[in-house]
Amino acid sequence: MNTVLEAIKKRRSVRFFHSKPVERDIVTAIIEAGNQAPSAGNLQPWRFIIVEDEKIKKLLLEVTLSKWHKIVDYLKNTRPEYYKEIMFESRYSELEEPKDPIYFHAPIILFVIAHRRHAVDCALACQNIMLSAYSLGLGTCYVGFGAMVTDNTEIRKILELKDDEQIHPIVLGYPKEDLPRRPPKKKPQIRWI
Ligand SMILES: Cc1cc2nc3c(=O)[nH]c(=O)nc-3n(C[C@H](O)[C@H](O)[C@H](O)COP(=O)(O)O)c2cc1C
Numbered sequence: 001m002n003t004v005l006e007a008i009k010k011r012r013s014v015r016f017f018h019s020k021p022v023e024r025d026i027v028t029a030i031i032e033a034g035n036q037a038p039s040a041g042n043l044q045p046w047r048f049i050i051v052e053d054e055k056i057k058k059l060l061l062e063v064t065l066s067k068w069h070k071i072v073d074y075l076k077n078t079r080p081e082y083y084k085e086i087m088f089e090s091r092y093s094e095l096e097e098p099k100d101p102i103y104f105h106a107p108i109i110l111f112v113i114a115h116r117r118h119a120v121d122c123a124l125a126c127q128n129i130m131l132s133a134y135s136l137g138l139g140t141c142y143v144g145f146g147a148m149v150t151d152n153t154e155i156r157k158i159l160e161l162k163d164d165e166q167i168h169p170i171v172l173g174y175p176k177e178d179l180p181r182r183p184p185k186k187k188p189q190i191r192w193i
Helices: 003-010 024-035 054-079 080-090 116-135 151-160
Strands: 047-051 108-115 139-142 165-173
Touching: 003 116, 003 139, 024 047, 024 108, 047 054, 054 080, 054 151, 108 116, 116 139, 116 165
Parallel strands: none
Antiparallel strands: 047 108, 108 165, 139 165
C-alpha cells in the first residue's frame, strides 16, 4: 500500500508511553511537518510549544484532573454510555498510579496554539504532526481534555497565551505497545451527485 495511505490507516491514538525522552531532532522534524499544513491565506497562524519540564507537566495535570473527575462523574449520572466510552478509551483502570487520564504520562505535551478563528488550520497541522510522528515510530493522541487549562493564570503565563488564543494539545512519545486496539470506524457516508 502507498505509505501515506498506510500511515493514515494504521495511526492510532496512543495512551501508554515509555518514559524515554524523544530526541529533539525528531520532535523538530514532526513540528516541521505540522508547519507544512495548509492554512487559510497561507497565514500559517500557529505556534508550537513543547513541554518536557516535569514541573510544568505536573501543574498541567493538577489543573485538569479535578475538572476531568467532575466531568466524568457528571457523565456517569447523565450519559452513562458516553461515560463508558471515555473510561474504555482511556483504559482508566489500566493506568499506572498516579493515574493520568489526561496526558497519559507522555514524555512530551505539545501545544499547537493560535487565535480561535484559526481552529481549522490548527487541526490540519495537528493531523500532519500525528501522521508524521507515526511514520517515525512515535505515538500520539490529541487530548481535548488537556485544553482545560486556559483559565489558569500561571499556565496562561507559561504558555504566553494571548486573549482569544486556543490551545490544541497532543501527547507524544514512544509507544509502550505495538498495536493499540483499533476502534470501530464507521463506513463513510457518501453521496455522489
Ligand atoms: C477533538 C478530539 C479530542 C480528543 N480528546 C481526547 C481526550 O481528551 N482523551 C483521549 O484519550 N483521547 C482523545 N481523543 C482521541 C479520540 O478518542 C480518538 O481519536 C478516537 O477514539 C479514534 O481513535 P484513533 O485515533 O485511534 O483512530 C480526541 C480526539 C479528537 C479528534
